[in-house]
Amino acid sequence: MMTTSLDHLIYVLGKLPGLGPRSARRVALTLLQKKHQVMEPLMSALQDVHRDVKSCSLCGNWDVCDPCAICESPLRDSSVLCVVEDVADLWALERSRAFKGLYHVLGGTLSALDGVRPSDLRLDSLIKRVETQQVAEVILALGATVEGQTTAHYVIEKLENLPLKLTRLAHGLPVGGELDYLDDGTLTAALLARRAAC
Amino acid sequence: MMTTSLDHLIYVLGKLPGLGPRSARRVALTLLQKKHQVMEPLMSALQDVHRDVKSCSLCGNWDVCDPCAICESPLRDSSVLCVVEDVADLWALERSRAFKGLYHVLGGTLSALDGVRPSDLRLDSLIKRVETQQVAEVILALGATVEGQTTAHYVIEKLENLPLKLTRLAHGLPVGGELDYLDDGTLTAALLARRAAC
Numbered sequence: 598m599m600t601t602s603l604d605h606l607i608y609v610l611g612k613l614p615g616l617g618p619r620s621a622r623r624v625a626l627t628l629l630q631k632k633h634q635v636m637e638p639l640m641s642a643l644q645d646v647h648r649d650v651k652s653c654s655l656c657g658n659w660d661v662c663d664p665c666a667i668c669e670s671p672l673r674d675s676s677v678l679c680v681v682e683d684v685a686d687l688w689a690l691e692r693s694r695a696f697k698g699l700y701h702v703l704g705g706t707l708s709a710l711d712g713v714r715p716s717d718l719r720l721d722s723l724i725k726r727v728e729t730q731q732v733a734e735v736i737l738a739l740g741a742t743v744e745g746q747t748t749a750h751y752v753i754e755k756l757e758n759l760p761l762k763l764t765r766l767a768h769g770l771p772v773g774g775e776l777d778y779l780d781d782g783t784l785t786a787a788l789l790a791r792r793a794a795c
Numbered sequence: 796m797m798t799t800s801l802d803h804l805i806y807v808l809g810k811l812p813g814l815g816p817r818s819a820r821r822v823a824l825t826l827l828q829k830k831h832q833v834m835e836p837l838m839s840a841l842q843d844v845h846r847d848v849k850s851c852s853l854c855g856n857w858d859v860c861d862p863c864a865i866c867e868s869p870l871r872d873s874s875v876l877c878v879v880e881d882v883a884d885l886w887a888l889e890r891s892r893a894f895k896g897l898y899h900v901l902g903g904t905l906s907a908l909d910g911v912r913p914s915d916l917r918l919d920s921l922i923k924r925v926e927t928q929q930v931a932e933v934i935l936a937l938g939a940t941v942e943g944q945t946t947a948h949y950v951i952e953k954l955e956n957l958p959l960k961l962t963r964l965a966h967g968l969p970v971g972g973e974l975d976y977l978d979d980g981t982l983t984a985a986l987l988a989r990r991a992a993c
Contacts, residue, residue: 602843603857609840612833613822620813626883627812628841629848629857635810636845642807643826643838645800650827659801659827685824 603629655726657702657719659684667691667699674698676733680723680752682706682740690738698736701726706744707751715751724755734762741768801827853924855900855917857882865889865897872896874931878921878950880904880938884974888936893983896934899924904942905949913949922953932960934989938973951992961992 603625611621628636652658653665660666667673677698681687687700703718727735737752739745753763768786770779779787801823809819826834850856851863858864865871875896879885885898901916925933935950937943951961965988974982 606840606844609837615818642804646804
């Protein structure tokens with residue numbers, strides 16, 4: 598039979614993304630069975646992160662220092678700003694090692710359905726950064742969803758009168774993807790954006 | 796870019812059952828974004844469970860008291876002992892509300908492949924309980940897997956000379972299935988249709 602504190606832990610675990618009641622019970626049992634190997638390391642890792650990690654006041658990334666390591670790095674090109682929806686997207690771009698500029702995390706996308714308005718996103722700080730820093734290019738790396746594209750249009754409206762280059766990620770075939778599995782929209786976009794092969 | 800303490804948290808989260816690197820990153824971001832609503836409740840729930848919850852020295856269940864609430868309850872029939880593989884199975888049986896006796900958690904199943912030997916299971920304490928307490932019936936509620944059935948036979952061998960009824964769950968369990976995955980109805984039916992083990 599479950600006890601109050603154990604019940605409560607399972608309830609809290611079940612609120613994490615990707616975990617339901619059953620997987621939360623499984624995680625709780627693993628934590629109890631592996632107190633030294635899993636539960637205690639998790640507790641101290643949570644304490645460290647809770648104490649040390651904060652949001653970068655410039656770009657919105659999570660780091661132990663503010664400004665974050667990316668914003669502070671002398672190796673990054675501060676004239677290029679990549680606008681992303683959230684920190685997960687920033688991490689995905691960092692893993693690709695394809696981008697050497699700075700980031701700006703919006704913290705979401707505009708959505709009438711979910712009640713996300715422009716004032717809920719980090720748009721004012723984006724405009725301020727673009728106006729005060731020497732920014733030559735803003736890359737809109739937002740998802741190819743309705744919300745992502747709505748947000749991209751809104752950002753473009755806000756920035757198009759400033760003297761900088763506004764770009765967005767190319768649409769096309771995913772590398773390693775097969776034509777047969779692609780949706781019509783992507784196929785059409787890839788066809789329209791075709792380039793010289795040699 | 797990920798930081799050391801955040802990296803470490805993601806690594807530790809990725810060791811939990813059902814979480815891989817991608818879902819661990821997602822959980823870590825949720826924890827950071829919802830510090831007050833999710834991260835702090837999780838930290839205090841972990842602290843409570845770490846401090847309070849221990850293994851019952853009689854049955855092997857997890858509880859804040861030892862003996863656990865089930866072993867201590869005057870409402871439970873102490874003459875019937877239900878042998879289960881792990882606490883997840885005990886919880887599954889409790890959810891079905893079909894069993895009113897006491898439990899005995901083996902802590903695993905015999906497996907030559909995984910190197911689990913009789914001495915790794917709580918078998919000695921089962922025999923001691925059966926010999927010293929007034930046990931009229933032992934129900935073997937082990938999974939219908941090769942390991943579960945091997946374990947059941949081993950327990951039967953150890954107990955068959957004692958003056959008690961040995962029963963096992965009725966078939967109705969899908970072959971190859973595990974107890975924790977069963978719906979309450981099937982579990983109840985299997986419990987009610989239990990048969991003599993030898």
